[in-house]
Amino acid sequence: xxxxxxxxxxxxxxxxxxxxxxxxxxxxxxxxxxxxxxxxxxxxxxxxxxxxxxxxxxxxxxxxxxxxxxxxxxxxxxxxxxxxxxxxxxxxxxxxxxxxxxxxxxxxxxxxxxxxxxxxxxxxxxxxxxxxxxxxxxxxxxxxxxxxxxxxxx
Amino acid sequence: xxxxxxxxxxxxxxxxxxxxxxxxxxxxxxxxxxxxxxxxxxxxxxxxxxxxxxxxxxxxxxxxxxxxxxxxxxxxxxxxxxxxxxxxxxxxxxxxxxxxxxxxxxxxxxxxxxxxxxxxxxxxxxxxxxxxxxxxxxxxxxxxxxxxxxxxxx
Amino acid sequence: xxxxxxxxxxxxxxxxxxxxxxxxxxxxxxxxxxxxxxxxxxxxxxxxxxxxxxxxxxxxxxxxxxxxxxxxxxxxxxxxxxxxxxxxxxxxxxxxxxxxxxxxxxxxxxxxxxxxxxxxxxxxxxxxxxxxxxxxxxxxxxxxxxxxxxxxxx
Amino acid sequence: xxxxxxxxxxxxxxxxxxxxxxxxxxxxxxxxxxxxxxxxxxxxxxxxxxxxxxxxxxxxxxxxxxxxxxxxxxxxxxxxxxxxxxxxxxxxxxxxxxxxxxxxxxxxxxxxxxxxxxxxxxxxxxxxxxxxxxxxxxxxxxxxxxxxxxxxxx
Numbered sequence: 001x002x003x004x005x006x007x008x009x010x011x012x013x014x015x016x017x018x019x020x021x022x023x024x025x026x027x028x029x030x031x032x033x034x035x036x037x038x039x040x041x042x043x044x045x046x047x048x049x050x051x052x053x054x055x056x057x058x059x060x061x062x063x064x065x066x067x068x069x070x071x072x073x074x075x076x077x078x079x080x081x082x083x084x085x086x087x088x089x090x091x092x093x094x095x096x097x098x099x100x101x102x103x104x105x106x107x108x109x110x111x112x113x114x115x116x117x118x119x120x121x122x123x124x125x126x127x128x129x130x131x132x133x134x135x136x137x138x139x140x141x142x143x144x145x146x147x148x149x150x151x152x153x154x
Numbered sequence: 155x156x157x158x159x160x161x162x163x164x165x166x167x168x169x170x171x172x173x174x175x176x177x178x179x180x181x182x183x184x185x186x187x188x189x190x191x192x193x194x195x196x197x198x199x200x201x202x203x204x205x206x207x208x209x210x211x212x213x214x215x216x217x218x219x220x221x222x223x224x225x226x227x228x229x230x231x232x233x234x235x236x237x238x239x240x241x242x243x244x245x246x247x248x249x250x251x252x253x254x255x256x257x258x259x260x261x262x263x264x265x266x267x268x269x270x271x272x273x274x275x276x277x278x279x280x281x282x283x284x285x286x287x288x289x290x291x292x293x294x295x296x297x298x299x300x301x302x303x304x305x306x307x308x
Numbered sequence: 309x310x311x312x313x314x315x316x317x318x319x320x321x322x323x324x325x326x327x328x329x330x331x332x333x334x335x336x337x338x339x340x341x342x343x344x345x346x347x348x349x350x351x352x353x354x355x356x357x358x359x360x361x362x363x364x365x366x367x368x369x370x371x372x373x374x375x376x377x378x379x380x381x382x383x384x385x386x387x388x389x390x391x392x393x394x395x396x397x398x399x400x401x402x403x404x405x406x407x408x409x410x411x412x413x414x415x416x417x418x419x420x421x422x423x424x425x426x427x428x429x430x431x432x433x434x435x436x437x438x439x440x441x442x443x444x445x446x447x448x449x450x451x452x453x454x455x456x457x458x459x460x461x462x
Numbered sequence: 463x464x465x466x467x468x469x470x471x472x473x474x475x476x477x478x479x480x481x482x483x484x485x486x487x488x489x490x491x492x493x494x495x496x497x498x499x500x501x502x503x504x505x506x507x508x509x510x511x512x513x514x515x516x517x518x519x520x521x522x523x524x525x526x527x528x529x530x531x532x533x534x535x536x537x538x539x540x541x542x543x544x545x546x547x548x549x550x551x552x553x554x555x556x557x558x559x560x561x562x563x564x565x566x567x568x569x570x571x572x573x574x575x576x577x578x579x580x581x582x583x584x585x586x587x588x589x590x591x592x593x594x595x596x597x598x599x600x601x602x603x604x605x606x607x608x609x610x611x612x613x614x615x616x
Binding site: 187189191192193194195196197200223225226227228229230231232233236 | 341343345346347348349350351354377379380381382383384385386387390
């Protein structure tokens with residue numbers, strides 16, 4: 001696991017939640033240099049983020065069931081080494097604890113040999129159906145975060 | 155204009171409606187062979203189809219305003235010559251008249267020199283909000299088609 | 309397995325080669341109707357085609373190692389039912405035998421319940437490094453096809 | 463023009479080069495929330511970057527003609543307001559002067575009403591054909607930068 005670098009730890013926060021997926025680079029994701037086009041990493045990060053959300057019951061669909069959407073506010077990628085055709089990579093998503101009504105995700109992509117290829121982050125805010133920004137976490141998420149702070153989330 | 159090849163003319167039908175757009179091939183649309191990836195033609199055809207629909211008032215948004223969606227039922231492409239980076243192509247959409255509740259589109263892509271690069275077609279059906287297939291055209295479209303048959307659509 | 313429908317069997321041909329992959333529909337593959345955008349099926353078919361090619365040693369990379377590229381000449385999709393977010397589908401690729409220097413692929417997408425959602429086909433031709441169309445199969449492929457005809461390919 | 467925010471001005475640097483394109487949001491670029499999917503901004507930025515490069519003779523093709531590739535090292539987007547279907551946006555690319563062998567691009571997307579919708583940046587490095595990172599600018603770029611410093615680039 002690479003060192004985390006995008007979000008400063010907030011005092012008293014529980015450690016980040018982590019989940020990994022694997023994904024192969026497909027032919028249609030390559031650019032003319034035969035490496036993955038830089039814009040396709042958004043899909044890799046998103047697939048890892050969605051998988052973490054589903055695993056913990058705090059995914060897109062859980063928010064939508066609570067009439068909340070969670071658009072991306074900030075997106076960042078640092079490309080360390082290129083991803084190539086046919087290779088399978090491991091994408092870790094880490095959800096960092098934040099007391100505010102937002103989701104702070106960090107990403108790390110590793111090759112099969114364990115080399116760190118890419119890092120990045122996204123920040124999502126929460127909107128209600130009238131497109132107002134939520135200032136506090138919705139109850140279902142606050143309940144989840146309480147368990148998280150208490151070390152009850154695996 | 156190339157010969158039309160996907161839809162047999164139906165007796166008594168008015169000539170197809172035609173509209174052209176131009177579009178440049180972008181870097182992210184290329185594949186490792188430095189030609190446009192074959193899957194990206196769906197976007198070229200769609201942009202031409204949407205432009206024709208908007209021009210004649212029978213586009214996505216006009217159907218949605220009438221609580222009808224128009225999913226693609228069939229999609230076909232014949233690749234005659236590859237599209238290349240930075241070049242601008244002309245994409246013609248032709249809407250063929252059909253007495254049934256469906257949209258029969260033909261497409262032709264030309265290079266700047268007038269060479270025919272690609273042909274293709276799509277067929278769309280119409281669904282109401284309960285996902286039932288419409289058996290007859292909705293009133294706003296029937297009204298449009300009457301003008302079309304009477305030669306009143308330019 | 310659904311009935312094959314795009315390529316007429318050629319007398320004396322061996323049965324098609326078959327290979328299946330599974331793939332989940334991702335958020336970024338959806339359209340505003342929350343179903344998979346019709347243009348993304350090209351990627352589903354390609355992933356299935358690539359997997360079959362790799363399994364049998366007749367994939368992109370095998371052709372490139374022989375200085376041959378295999379561009380798509382024809383692409384066709386019939387949409388029977390929409391693919392939805394988060395669901396995993398099985399995509400079968402079937403390579404039909406053809407005595408000419410071309411690749412005839414058929415595709416079938418099934419839901420987890422075994423419902424046939426999509427069918428389609430592609431035809432690929434073979435070009436040498438000067439972009440000349442090959443009139444006969446390259447030796448490595450002819451050798452493979454001989455085994456195929458003799459029932460020696462599993 | 464919005465305030466520039468990603469690159470600190472380097473003492474004695476000439477002002478950034480600027481170029482704008484316009485682009486419409488297409489149906490296939492939307493997500494299920496009917497706004498442009500956050501991953502598609504990479505294509506908007508790239509189209510603006512490519513146009514600036516071509517205008518000034520320092521584009522992809524100019525680098526390739528000098529046996530240099532210019533992969534993206536860093537990519538960043540701040541989403542201020544969503545882009546919607548059918549609307550045309552203006553995308554400004556600004557190339558900031560940097561004495562090192564890298565390209566520092568900033569991006570600003572505006573609505574027709576002049577509202578700032580998105581900002582972002584990319585950093586590109588330069589590699590030779592053996593994938594070595596260039597430590598100094600190649601001659602054709604150094605020559606261009608000299609004109610730029612001397613106020614001779616329009």
